[in-house]
Amino acid sequence: MGISEKIKEIEDEMKRTQKNKATAESPRAEEMYDMGVYLGTALTVFSKDRKLARLRAQLLEPAAGSGGGGGSGFDVSKSGDARVSLVGFPSVGKSTLLTKITKTRSEVAAYAFTTLTAIPGVLEYEGAEIQILDLPGIIEGAAEGKGRGRQVISAAKTSDLIVMVLDATKKLEQRTLLEKELEAVGIRLNREPPNIYLKPKKTGGMKITFMSPPKNLDEKMIYNILRDYKMLNAEVLVRDENATVDDFIDVIMAPHRKYIRCLYVYNKIDCISKTYLEQLAREPHTVVMSCELDLGIKDVVDRIWEDLRLLRIYTKKKGNAPDFSEALIVRGGSTIEDVCDQIHRNLKERFRYALVWGASAKHSPQRTGLNHPVAEGDVVSIFTK
Numbered sequence: 001m002g003i004s005e006k007i008k009e010i011e012d013e014m015k016r017t018q019k020n021k022a023t024a025e026s027p028r029a030e031e032m033y034d035m036g037v038y039l040g041t042a043l044t045v046f047s048k049d050r051k052l053a054r055l056r057a058q059l060l061e062p063a064a065g066s067g068g069g070g071g072s073g074f075d076v077s078k079s080g081d082a083r084v085s086l087v088g089f090p091s092v093g094k095s096t097l098l099t100k101i102t103k104t105r106s107e108v109a110a111y112a113f114t115t116l117t118a119i120p121g122v123l124e125y126e127g128a129e130i131q132i133l134d135l136p137g138i139i140e141g142a143a144e145g146k147g148r149g150r151q152v153i154s155a156a157k158t159s160d161l162i163v164m165v166l167d168a169t170k171k172l173e174q175r176t177l178l179e180k181e182l183e184a185v186g187i188r189l190n191r192e193p194p195n196i197y198l199k200p201k202k203t204g205g206m207k208i209t210f211m212s213p214p215k216n217l218d219e220k221m222i223y224n225i226l227r228d229y230k231m232l233n234a235e236v237l238v239r240d241e242n243a244t245v246d247d248f249i250d251v252i253m254a255p256h257r258k259y260i261r262c263l264y265v266y267n268k269i270d271c272i273s274k275t276y277l278e279q280l281a282r283e284p285h286t287v288v289m290s291c292e293l294d295l296g297i298k299d300v301v302d303r304i305w306e307d308l309r310l311l312r313i314y315t316k317k318k319g320n321a322p323d324f325s326e327a328l329i330v331r332g333g334s335t336i337e338d339v340c341d342q343i344h345r346n347l348k349e350r351f352r353y354a355l356v357w358g359a360s361a362k363h364s365p366q367r368t369g370l371n372h373p374v375a376e377g378d379v380v381s382i383f384t385k
């Protein structure tokens with residue numbers, strides 16, 4: 001049986017279990033729950049859930065003996081300061097958007113699957129070069145390998161920001177469907193990694209600690225999950241009282257999870273009512289546009305820049321004015337060390353100190369070491385041995 005069929009089988013079984021659970025609901029349900037009778041059913045659902053999560057993860061991993069392949073993305077090398085992927089159902093206007101915001105022409109047509117491979121373009125934004133990947137449309141079931149879905153999703157997984165292009169004239173569910181496809185391969189949108197510490201050990205059994213009383217987890221659940229994943233010795237510290245079973249599995253599967261910001265872009269607003277447009281525009285992480293009427297494109301580009309959280313750092317040579325003609329682009333959370341790495345591969349080996357002017361400096365200039373965090377617009381002078 002293939003992985004997809006296995007998944008289907010488990011899903012069907014889960015639906016049946018859920019139904020039984022619903023019919024079993026009776027005045028005595030609570031009492032039975034306490035007695036642990038009802039808990040039996042609940043635990044079956046949990047373990048099926050976990051099995052499902054594991055199978056889905058396998059979809060993107062090369063099949064044993066297949067010699068790899070399957071889950072790899074398109075062969076486009078990364079370039080510029082960051083990578084943004086345009087993900088969406090067919091014919092929502094991904095290629096139209098790429099053509100608008102970069103110098104690259106990507107074929108646009110009214111039929112689905114016009115774009116058949118990844119088309120890279122470069123968005124220039126105040127000194128930064130952002131690689132934009134126009135991708136083929138994906139359909140429901142992409143994660144299971146339908147169409148070029150897996151390749152598209154793998155490409156998206158390598159990006160710093162996902163721009164989910166949506167057709168404003170289509171049902172709102174399209175967004176949830178796409179989110180599910182991305183979730184299935186371990187992409188977590190607009191979320192932080194769960195605040196749970198897990199350290200596998202060689203001996204000593206399991207040590208499970210909660211910082212505050214958990215709402216959705218207990219020691220036994222964690223114990224069972226760890227055992228499922230064949231981790232018999234481990235230290236666990238749950239720092240978030242709202243953490244769920246899924247969160248805990250994400251922590252175990254950390255190497256296969258990717259936390260990526262997502263900007264939802266509704267295109268074709270020329271075809272919807274003003275009231276509906278206003279409703280869409282109020283959604284979080286959302287912008288609306290019409291490529292056709294050239295409306296909102298600037299907002300989309302500004303939001304891409306904001307969501308990438310890149311910083312522009314300017315350098316200053318001793319005795320000269322700062323060079324504002326060219327910015328160094330670093331990621332949010334970067335330090336002077338990252339700035340050095342941007343300037344030259346070996347610069348930090350000769351580093352003595354830096355002088356920093358701007359928002360990150362307590363006083364101007366502040367003398368700092370390599371681990372000083374920089375801020376947008378800082379001016380930096382590096383002094384070497």
Ligand SMILES: Nc1nc2c(ncn2[C@@H]2O[C@H](COP(=O)(O)OP(=O)(O)OP(=O)(O)O)[C@@H](O)[C@H]2O)c(=O)[nH]1
Nearest residue numbers: 090091092093094095096109113114115137291292
């Ligand atoms: N009404 C309207 N049509 C648009 C808009 N933007 C794009 N289109 C049309 O939508 C159709 C699909 O556009 P594409 O850019 O090819 O869409 P795509 O998402 O790249 O499609 P695939 O590559 O097939 O997945 C074309 O006929 C475009 O002219 C818009 O803002 N409004």
Ligand SMILES: [K+]
Nearest residue numbers: 091109111114
């Ligand atoms: K199209």
Ligand SMILES: [Mg+2]
Nearest residue numbers: 094095114115
């Ligand atoms: Mg296209």
